[in-house]
Amino acid sequence: MNDFSYTQATTAKEATGRTKDQPQAAYIAGGTTLLDLMKANLQEHPQLVDINTIPFKGIEQTKDGLRIGAMERMSDVGENKLVLEQFPAISESLLLAASPQLRNMASIGGNILQRTRCGYFRDAAFPCNKRVPGSGCPALEGDNHNLAVLGTSDSCIATAYPGDLSVALAAFDAVLTLENQKGKQRQVPVKDFYLLPGNTPQKETVLEAGELIVAITIPAAAHAQRSTYLKVRERSSYAYALASAAVGLDVHGGTIRSARVALGGVGTKPWRSPEAEKALVGQPATEATFRAAAAAALRGAQPRKENAFKVELAQNTLVQALMKVAG
Amino acid sequence: MNDLLLKSRNKQRQQRLRHEVSRLYLSLTDLIPMDTESTFFENPPQTVAVGQPLSRVDGRAKVTGAAKYSAEYNHLPGMVHAVIKTSDVAKGRVTGFDLSAAQREPGVLAILTHQNLPKPALTAETKEGKEAIGYSVQMTFMPLQSDQIFYAGQPVAIVVADTLEHAQQAAAKLRVSIAAEAPIASYQDTKAPRYNPGGKPDADAEGTKRRGKAAEAFAAAPAQVTATYSHATNHHSPMEPSATIAHWEAADRLTVYDATQGVSWQQRALSAILGLPQDQVRVITKYLGGGFGCKGPIWPHSVLTALTAKAVGRPVKLVLTRPQMFTSVGHREDQEQTLRLGATKQGKLLALLHEKTSTTSPWDDYAETNSKFMGMLYQCPNFEATTKLVKGNVMTPTWMRAPGEAPGSFALESSMDDLAYQLGLDPVQIRLVNHADKDPATGQPWSSKSLKQCYQRGAELFGWSKRNPKNGLTRDGKYLVGWGMATATYPVNDSQGNARVRLFADGHAVVQVAATDLGTGTYTVITQVAADCLGIAPDKVRFELGDSALPTTNISGGSMGAGTFASSVYTAAQDLWQKLTKMAVTDAKSPLFRAKPAEVEVVKGRLQLKANPAKGEDFAALMKRGSLTDLEGFGQGKYGAGYEAAQSGAPAPAKPDDAGKESGHAMYSFGAHFCEVRVDPELGTVRITKWVSVVAGGRILNPKTARSQVLGGATMGIGAALMEQTVRDPNLARYTNASLADYHVPVNADIPDMTVEFIDEHDPYINALGVKGIGEIAIVGTAAAVGNAIFHATGRRLRSLPMTPDKVLEAMRQPV
Incomplete structure (x- = not known):
């Protein structure tokens, strides 16, 4: 880890001002991702701007749904009554992630900006197009056991966001409020916030330099209320997903009126699947329908030697999650 | 029925053994109380503390943070911090260093490479070096002696700075140029030749082992199971990363605080490598946060820390990072086993053929010996096991909890299950059918x-x-x-070690063994053993371990620790009681005055006549009368084949590998x-x-x-x-x-x-x-x-x- 200076910002304006002065500076909230990356010399920042005291707080009921401040902690959001009642999948995605210690520290804004667990990215001794553009991707022919099968490119097959929360947020049409260095705010849906790797895997999100995540708004919906997050991993806790599914259904008289589907652990970004949703809506809430939706979700998959199992695993995960919410 | 027979045979043997022991002792000196070795065993009232679920005596120190681990000796004058810079690539040659940026970092004291690190007096790369260093040699290669790179993570430089953070930052800025070559990653690489290490001198892996005619017996067997198993590379991953603090207290005197499973082994190894008399090297490990085998051998980082401390003339602390723990202290090798079982329709094994292929390092022919387990677990007349190795660009693998038995049992016990299903037998039943009533490998009865x-x-x-x-x-x-x-x-396994007990007339005792407690409870169980051997309560015993200045012993490894340390403490206590018995029978004021020592027994700290227990006295009374505040006993305890050999007067096995060959019983x-x-x-x-x-x-x-x-x-x-x-x-x-x-x-x-x-x-x-x-x-x-x-x-x-x-x-x- 390099030497760095540390300052606290109490307002968004103050914080963005610091990064305007020092473009290489980074914001630090819980630090659970950033410090790991800095200790491994994967990111170097001459300055850290502590944003913990910026009042991006609160979990509030709005007329359309919920608004959650970006500085709220994973544990607080996961255990919040409003979230539990209106978005069980979001609560589950938070409480199935990491460990209690990490959930108590990590902000949800920071969670959204987690970086990949691809072993080639996490070890600076390896070439990696995401870390050093143009250096190559050993994962293509190497250890790709836990890497993506959807949205990949010849440059990168990493699950750029390895976590859980954004999968659920993408499923339920969550929108991020961002504030840039000019103090201007904009709204970006979570499903559009992450970028596919293409030829520029180093560019992971639409976030501009110095831009802050202010809040997340999630529209209330019947399909969100009847939702779940299913996570499959090699050990029972404290592990990233091999595959996960955030799903919600609104079923009336046995017929699906609306559906939301997103997959984790299998895409180069949190993978919202309009194909699966299309295959669900208007159909009977049966296993056959769910199987068809799962097949649709994975239709474009490009598996490699070690991760081919994810195509089947993701489908089965999705089917089990849908079965659960269908009751 | 078999059990009864075995018991009766054991009883006879036991009696004969005891007789021989008594004869042996009496011929040496009649001062020794009779039956010393079996007293503890035969006399249940002596076990007061032993067998009790005593809570850990070091528990409070651990949960309060008072327990000092090897990286926590921070008081040393002028101590500085070392960070190892490792190779990114797995094979190649160092072509140059760019030190400029690293040297500009604040606090940097030295950057050591193969070009300027002081040379060790010897390494295990020669036969003489390997012998001098002893059993703790696992990897014969010593990094930083040349420009050659053999494995990813190999040390290429050591950066020393006033703080850990400065050393880390300078190491990150240090640029190493390496001409990389294509490495061999594992036995699965078809480019790499497979070889049988059997014929090679010094090979740590066995070649081929045989009894009977396995291939023929398998071919003729009415029931057959053939299967291939693979086992991934595993790492021990103890909570506490390996750490070494090296402090040269004088030009020829070194103290090392090292996270090791064996301070005596480490003392011998470091003294040999550094060219110092053994008593000039002191190794201290008071607490260990797990080891599982990876802290048993001597590894390069401990040696490099000592050499670095010599170079900079200050105490140096080195703690391996978690990633470095995967490339510095060995691993369980990736391996493949093909197993063929031939059996009768009733499930009785006729043939067992085992072939293992695994990845080893460029220098050493190491493999876990799965074949030992394969050959002894079940009665089977025809057996053949072959080990094949592939040299990969990895460091030398090492012992990891049950090396050989753990992966070997996955293969054999899975195939036995297959055989049970194939023949319609219950899995327990097929194991009973094949129960070995004596050791199939040696023909010896079980102890x-x-x-x-x-x-x-x-x-x-x-x-x-x-x-x-x-x-x-x-x-x-x-x-x-x-x-x-x-x-x-x-x-x-065969093992031995020394112990010292020091009993105070006030009823306290200090007991010392250069043992280590991996977190398993050694502090606690040896305290219990010492308490019973001395006839005092456990809270009156202070058991000291983890310092090579204490009586030399074996490592805590190979499941030998508890038995070796307990036996040595027992023997040391017997030595003490002999001294006290001699005192009593020659002390005119003692009730035991002029008794024959052989007629005296010690029960719960009281010396008394066997024939008339009422006649005797407590050790405290005896010592106080003699103005003796304390008295020491010293003893060597044996564990395993060497113990039985010594008891029966037979020569002890030459080395641990020979255990069982000359002793009377197979011990498992x-x-x-x-x-x-x-x-x-x-x-x-x-x-x-x-x-x-x-x-x-x-x-x-x-x-x-x-x-x-x-x-x-x-x-x-x-x-x-x-x-x-x-x-x-x-x-x-x-x-x-x-x-x-x-x-x-x-x-x-x-x-x-x-x-x-x-x-x-x-x-x-x-x-x-x-x-x-x-x-x-x-x-x-x-x-x-x-x-x-x-x-x-x-x-x-x-x-x-x-x-x-x-x-x-x-x-x-x-x-x-």
């Missing part, structure tokens, strides 16, 4: 064996009789439920595991929902710490079974998951409430206290028990560890 009782008790505790004989038939909702079991065993612990799994056939997840382990491990010194050992061993085995694997990139031969976030070890949620029981055993042949080691046995058979339960649940056999969801899904696609 003790309670395996049948382990099966029986384990089955009772588990409810095995309710097992559905057909697989794939038990469902619980979406889960497939299955039961499996497997046998466990681990040898009583035995056990059985029973397991229930729930498999999600669609997601491929396996969860253990019930577990029973029953172990026959000789005398259990402390049921609480012993239970923890079995819990830990079985948990580690479940890790190997279901999740642990270190992955080397097949092209770059560098680990891709060298962190505890990505190298998965079990979490609490993976482990059910386990049932652990011990079968009481009295074994007079193995050591003075009848103690067998239990540090390793619980990992043996564990993965097979899990795999067998998965087979029972799904009808699919998984033969590749770890049995991760991808492999379960792949198996579920196959027809039953």
